[in-house]
Amino acid sequence: MSSGQSDYIQKGIKSAEQATAEDKAHNYEAAAQHYMTAADWLMQAMKYGAMNVQMKQTIRPKIESYVKRAEEIKEILKHAPSKKKAVADAPNGRGNSKDNKGDDDDNGDPDRKRMMQKFEGAIVSDPKVTFNDVIGLEQAKEALKEAVILPVKFPQLFQGKRKPWAGILLYGPPGTGKSYLAKAIATECKSTFISVSSSDLLSKWLGESEKGVKGLFELARERQPCIVFIDEIDALCGQRNDTESESSRRVKTEFLIQMQGVGTDNSGVVVLAATNIPWTLDTAIRRRIFGDLYTDTKFKIG
The missing domain is CATH 3.40.50.300 (P-loop containing nucleotide triphosphate hydrolases)
Structure with a gap:
């Protein structure tokens, strides 16, 4: 593994640790940003030079889990009337975006409605x-x-x-x-x-x-x-x-x-x-x- 790859992986690990800490502290917006940053650093590590198969198999599921968690938080924060309560009440703090969607997403989020228009x-x-x-x-x-x-x-x-x-x-x-x-x-x-x-x-x-x-x-x-x-x-x-x-x-x-x-x-x-x-x-x-x-x-x- 090259020094550049190692540096990207370390940055990804650090961002993931920050994301987990923010998640546990119920700072969900910050947690989502750190999860996406962690996924980004690890993706850069995978594309930076040669990487053995075992390392790729270890990193890829982590990227998917970070992205999934970030998307869950974003969806819940978007549709929940009380942001922190909605995420905290979800099973294991990891809400299901489908269960929290309103009947009309655009009516619940005026910013999204303007963007879609x-x-x-x-x-x-x-x-x-x-x-x-x-x-x-x-x-x-x-x-x-x-x-x-x-x-x-x-x-x-x-x-x-x-x-x-x-x-x-x-x-x-x-x-x-x-x-x-x-x-x-x-x-x-x-x-x-x-x-x-x-x-x-x-x-x-x-x-x-x-x-x-x-x-x-x-x-x-x-x-x-x-x-x-x-x-x-x-x-x-x-x-x-x-x-x-x-x-x-x-x-x-x-x-x-x-x-x-x-x-x-x-x-x-x-x-x-x-x-x-x-x-x-x-x-x-x-x-x-x-x-x-x-x-x-x-x-x-x-």
């Missing part, structure tokens, strides 16, 4: 763009047909170990048809098309960016089959480093969790992301989620 405004009901309208980019169109359209039209072909891509990264110079291709895909699949940029998801308020990412995917699951197009993904999922803020790190972790469908069903949801500078993306997100597709300058609107 904003994303619903980003739904393009009829893109009115087909592949016939895109002149050029033949290789890109063929690749998208195989990666996106076939799984939607013939889901029986993608079962077991053969699974469709969860996300596709469209990269290339500005004006080469990335967003236009995304609209054409949504039309061909007869899917809901949600178009947002990174600025729509990021917020200056603590915790709001993570809620924005989660809300976007919740809406996509409700409207599946759904194509989610995220422009300027590099602003949301840039490379991790020691100088970035905790909030930025948590946003990447939340995005990774939602994309991988931890505790949820992402079938019928495809994420198309666009960037002009793919080399600045976080390597973990790019490696685990996105299939790359280059768009060159041979593009015209028919």
Whole structure:
């Protein structure tokens, strides 16, 4: 194990200890943040150089348990009238989010209602763009047909170990048809098309960016089959480093969790992301989620 990996693991252990202490002290908001930070550090350790199988088998369940507990706390705090009492009354202090949900989540949380309304405004009901309208980019169109359209039209072909891509990264110079291709895909699949940029998801308020990412995917699951197009993904999922803020790190972790469908069903949801500078993306997100597709300058609107 390299010194960098050991350092990340130690930071993860320290954050987990802080999370446990805050959890026992009933400081649930702080506990949730520390749980997510611990999971983030351990995920970085797993991607940082080579790691033996036994170590991975030890770390992976811990990441899942930290994320699960953080999500439980967030859900309970969101819906409980008395936050501390609701979490404390749950069995073993670990509430079941399903049991604590109200009949109408949006009515119980005005912030969530506003956020979902904003994303619903980003739904393009009829893109009115087909592949016939895109002149050029033949290789890109063929690749998208195989990666996106076939799984939607013939889901029986993608079962077991053969699974469709969860996300596709469209990269290339500005004006080469990335967003236009995304609209054409949504039309061909007869899917809901949600178009947002990174600025729509990021917020200056603590915790709001993570809620924005989660809300976007919740809406996509409700409207599946759904194509989610995220422009300027590099602003949301840039490379991790020691100088970035905790909030930025948590946003990447939340995005990774939602994309991988931890505790949820992402079938019928495809994420198309666009960037002009793919080399600045976080390597973990790019490696685990996105299939790359280059768009060159041979593009015209028919």
